[in-house]
Amino acid sequence: MTEQDAPADVDGVFNRFGVRVTVVEALDRLPLREEPEAGALLQEVFEAEGLEVRVGARATEVRQDGNEIVVSLDNGADVRGERLLVATGRQTSVDGLGLDTVGVAVSSPFIEVDDHLHAYPTFHRGVEDALGQL
Numbered sequence: 001m002t003e004q005d006a007p008a009d010v011d012g013v014f015n016r017f018g019v020r021v022t023v024v025e026a027l028d029r030l031p032l033r034e035e036p037e038a039g040a041l042l043q044e045v046f047e048a049e050g051l052e053v054r055v056g057a058r059a060t061e062v063r064q065d066g067n068e069i070v071v072s073l074d075n076g077a078d079v080r081g082e083r084l085l086v087a088t089g090r091q092t093s094v095d096g097l098g099l100d101t102v103g104v105a106v107s108s109p110f111i112e113v114d115d116h117l118h119a120y121p122t123f124h125r126g127v128e129d130a131l132g133q134l
Helices: 008-016 036-048
Strands: 022-025 052-055 059-065 068-073 078-081
Touching: 022 078, 036 052
Parallel strands: 022 052
Antiparallel strands: 059 068, 068 078
């Protein structure tokens, strides 16, 4: 069970290992950062691969019921499982990592990189969310 911004590949990996996965998204589509058509296609692919997708549903309560975890949704439904993965989004911050001590330029909250994603000195490479660009 996940919420928006959990990497879609994590859901798929668990599913491919035989774990029954339910994706719970409070917003009306997946993924938020893409065009609506891309979100609809992702949901279609997830469902074709056996994942259950519930968009427009917000978790209101999490409780233990014997060996199960129960997530109650605002539409009155419950999602039950053995494990719970929660992703509530992320906020990039490289502040306090000491990057300046190895010569990496920082434009808070991101690492400054060139067109080849090199931070300086050039043997450092910026990755993912720390760049402020994808």
